[in-house]
Amino acid sequence: MSQYQAPIDDICFNLFNVWQLDQYWQQQTELKELIEADTAKAILQEAAKICEQQIAPFASVADQQGAQLKDGAVILPQHYYAAYQSLSEGGWTGLSGDAEFGGMGMPKALSMMVDEMLCSADIAFSLYPGLTAGACVALLQHADDETKALYLPKMYSGEWSGTMCLTEAHAGSDLGIMRTSARPLDDGSYAISGSKIFITAGEHNLTSNIIHLVLAKLPGAPAGSRGISLFLVPKYLPDADGEPGKRNAVSVGSIEHKMGINGSATCVLNFDDAKGYLIGEEHRGLACMFTMMNYERLSMGSQGLGAAERAYQNALSYAKERLQGRISEKDTNKAEPIIGHADVRRMLLNIKAMNEAGRTFATWVASLLDKAKYDNCALSAQRANLLTPITKAFMTDQGFDACVTAQQVFGGHGYIKEWGMEQLVRDVRIAQIYEGTNGIQAADFMLRKVAADQGAALIGLLNEINAEIASAPQAGSAQLAEYITELLQLTADIMAHDFRAQSANACDYLAAVSYVLYGYMWYKNLRALDSAEVSDSFKHAKHSTAAYYFARVLPKAKGLFAVLSEDTAGIDTLSPAHF
Incomplete structure (x- = not known):
């Protein structure tokens, strides 16, 4: 069985020794009363407990059960509900959310370390709070005050969740040729019609409402990506008290049968004159959505690193225990642990060297985002923007390579389900594909x-x-x-x-x-x-x-x-x- 223990020592070394972020936090008016080293360590340790005890041990169960569509509803692995409840009650779903709307207001450098733990525990599970956090970022930056006040508190609390609806079957990454339409209505809302595919967490019952952020085109919109607008389309329309009311005209057509992340409900969503609300300016939707996409691209780096860390831990444990062969030319019949073999040590060191550098890199990029936010530092924003494609691409490439290499350490045992290595290979593969x-x-x-x-x-x-x-x-x-x-x-x-x-x-x-x-x-x-x-x-x-x-x-x-x-x-x- 695949095990996981959060690498708290290395995480803290990166936060407080390499980048000295505890000192930075104490220099910031918004942060010095909120977070210091001991508080950060306590947050990390509590998050580690949830990941180690409630999520990681059952990742293989989630993989086997998967997300299932029954009578138009998506049913998730049973343990997801208790785990998600623990996350919500602990405030983890709003860890870096804006305090004005009920978030904990923690810096990105800290929340990114928690993201890594969640991805080590179960990438599929991590997508539910992860997509919500990204949707919150987009709404915080582009929605009007009334929309933010209505939706953000419930999304930060974990009561409601969020999605990102971009892809259509004929378009793929070429968003300019999408067909989903938005028709203006007399009450200022819009009727959204079309079909979106590959929608992560598109339908489920973890939360009482799902807030879809949907790209669509208005009548007479400019051709190509310049004609795309962004709309908020709730699964249930909020009533006068802000609670889920009437069911909106958005439904799940099917869920994809995938190579991995089977616990994640990857849906085809159909919008049939569903009521939606414009976010930001007309025809500026792609720019608004990229706020969320860039957030998710950083999360992809956490997926690569998270899977690689768990793969390394299990390969290392196996290599220390598995007796096979001799490590020298001396003629002996006594088998020795395979960690003594030069090639096994090579494989383990390749993973370890890339994982630890990747954790330092992820902390660096997150700290740049914090400095861009709290210091309004243009240089930090520029560098975070420069390094985002590396975070997404290189860290996920290395994450997949690490999982394959760790599987190789197991030999034949890595190819069968019992040890959990083949699931890590299947699960992390998508990180090289989605979000661009x-x-x-x-x-x-x-x-x-x-x-x-x-x-x-x-x-x-x-x-x-x-x-x-x-x-x-x-x-x-x-x-x-x-x-x-x-x-x-x-x-x-x-x-x-x-x-x-x-x-x-x-x-x-x-x-x-x-x-x-x-x-x-x-x-x-x-x-x-x-x-x-x-x-x-x-x-x-x-x-x-x-x-x-x-x-x-x-x-x-x-x-x-x-x-x-x-x-x-x-x-x-x-x-x-x-x-």
């Missing part, structure tokens, strides 16, 4: 985040990192500085390429930048160890894993540099008929 495939993320990174300003934002960040490394060198600093210098030159070269060549290089370029930035994460870990009050064992493990990263993982960037230096013309050599 990783190919789309790479294109976004290359074309919109880097090429749009001729690399200025990224180059500025890399130069700043180089200056920091030079001022306080650690083990691996000289190697990292060399890689940054080469990446800077490569970036300048790529900026001289045309759109087609940049597009062809996008995935490899994102990965190359990511490996270098993960090197910086290990630099930050080593630097923090100098003053951290942690055990000698913790320090030894960090130093050894960092050394492994610089010796055996970071050099992968060199190979990518070589690929990126080559001509991309081969991409277009074959016509479609010759493939």
Whole structure:
């Protein structure tokens, strides 16, 4: 059976030693009376208990039972109800929600660590509070005061949940060609008609109401994505007291039978003149929805890391106990634990090195979002925007690779359901696909985040990192500085390429930048160890894993540099008929 224990020590090391966020919180008027290190640790420990005791042990049960459609209603695995109730009662569903509307008002850096735990426990379950949190972010930024006052308190409390309704069967990621329509009504509301697919948490009975955020087009709207508007469509229309009243004309057509995350109700939703309310301005819906999508893309990083952490813990435990083979050339009939085998240690260290760098990276991006919010810092906002595609794409790619590698540690036992490894592989696979495939993320990174300003934002960040490394060198600093210098030159070269060549290089370029930035994460870990009050064992493990990263993982960037230096013309050599 797959087990899970929240990595509280490493989470706290990242929050309070690497990024020293407890000191930052105490400098902020909005935060200093709300959160400090001891409070944060207590929050993390309580969240860990729910994840370890109420969710993680039953993830395989949720996978087997799945979400089931019966007579138009979706029934979820039974233990989800008690677990969700515990989350709601503890305030976890509104952890980073705005305090004005009943949220706890905690910083994103803290809530992202809780997100990781939930994803380790059960990705499918995590999607219910996760989609709601994203919907709340969109409403907080774009809805009018009356709408926020009506909906946000109940969504933060967990009484109501939220969804994001974008995709249509014929359109996929090309939202500009969607067909869902919105017809103005005399009372100022709109009649929404159309069908949406792949709607996560689209129908269920965990909550008393579901608030759908739906993209649709008004009559006479401009063509393409410029003609999309955003509408709030509740499952039940609130009555005069703000409680669920009449059932709206939105129904579930079916639920998808998927490769993984079976406990998540992935629905086809049909809107038949359902009553909806405009959020934001007409024809500005996509910009409003991207507020939620960017939030969810960060959550995808948590899915990749969460699954990878659980996979690592179980592979490590198995490797310490499984007796098989000899670890030396000495002729003996005594089998030894497989963790002694060089290849098994290689696999485990690859996962450990990427997981711990990924946790530091996730904390960094979340802290940038906090500084953008609380300090109104434009530079932090710019850098969070720059790093969001990496958080989504690289962290989910690495999460899937980690789960496959951990499965390999188990050998044949990893392929059967009993040990839980094949479920992790199936569950985490979707994170590379939804919220914009990783190919789309790479294109976004290359074309919109880097090429749009001729690399200025990224180059500025890399130069700043180089200056920091030079001022306080650690083990691996000289190697990292060399890689940054080469990446800077490569970036300048790529900026001289045309759109087609940049597009062809996008995935490899994102990965190359990511490996270098993960090197910086290990630099930050080593630097923090100098003053951290942690055990000698913790320090030894960090130093050894960092050394492994610089010796055996970071050099992968060199190979990518070589690929990126080559001509991309081969991409277009074959016509479609010759493939």
